[in-house]
Amino acid sequence: MRKTCAFLLVAAFAAFGCGHLELSSEGNPLRVLTGQVDLGDSAPLPQDASVTVRVIDASATGMPPEVLGSQTIQNPGATPVAFRVEYRAEDEVLRRGLNIEARVSFGGKVQYYNLNRYVVTLGNASDSHRVTVTRAGR
Numbered sequence: 001m002r003k004t005c006a007f008l009l010v011a012a013f014a015a016f017g018c019g020h021l022e023l024s025s026e027g028n029p030l031r032v033l034t035g036q037v038d039l040g041d042s043a044p045l046p047q048d049a050s051v052t053v054r055v056i057d058a059s060a061t062g063m064p065p066e067v068l069g070s071q072t073i074q075n076p077g078a079t080p081v082a083f084r085v086e087y088r089a090e091d092e093v094l095r096r097g098l099n100i101e102a103r104v105s106f107g108g109k110v111q112y113y114n115l116n117r118y119v120v121t122l123g124n125a126s127d128s129h130r131v132t133v134t135r136a137g138r
Contacts, residue, residue: 027091029088029089029090029091030086030088031086031088031125032084032086032087033053033055033069033083033084033085033087033100033120033125034082034084034085034128035082035100035128035129035130035131036080036082036083036128036129036130036131037053037080037081037083037102037131037133038079038080038131038133039080039104039112039132039133041079043079044077044078045075045076045078045079045106046107047075048075048106048107049074049076049104049105049106050072050073050075050105050106051072051073051076051081051083051103051104052072052073052102052103052105053070053083053100053101053102053131054067054070054085054100054102055067055068055069055070055087055098055099055101056068056098056100056101058099059093059097065099068087068088068089068098069085069088070085071083071085080130081104089125091122094120094122095121097119097121098120099117099118099119099120100118100120100131101113101114102114102131103133104133109136110136111135111136112133113133113134113136114132114133115134118131
């Protein structure tokens, strides 16, 4: 009788998932960030223009911050400029938050960059992001 009760107790725990330990990661760490870089003007950019968007982990130790992924678009034409950055980040890293950094260069120097902080988190990682850049020197 005692063995039957012990067996039933173990079977009940197994049936209801008690005692089960999940060792796999929570989500797929291979991610894609999409969105647009907006200059606030739809005028075409010069032919030598390039737009660079990077996903940065500013919480990583050391300087400069760790770049998890980037895309550079040569001669993007008119704005806003669509981007797609592939990067790798575990759920735990996204819970802390990652930064989006955008730069528009032409004439041999950075002409626009984002002053405001744009953060990617676990809650908005799959959303499209609109990053507004400001003219350098303003």
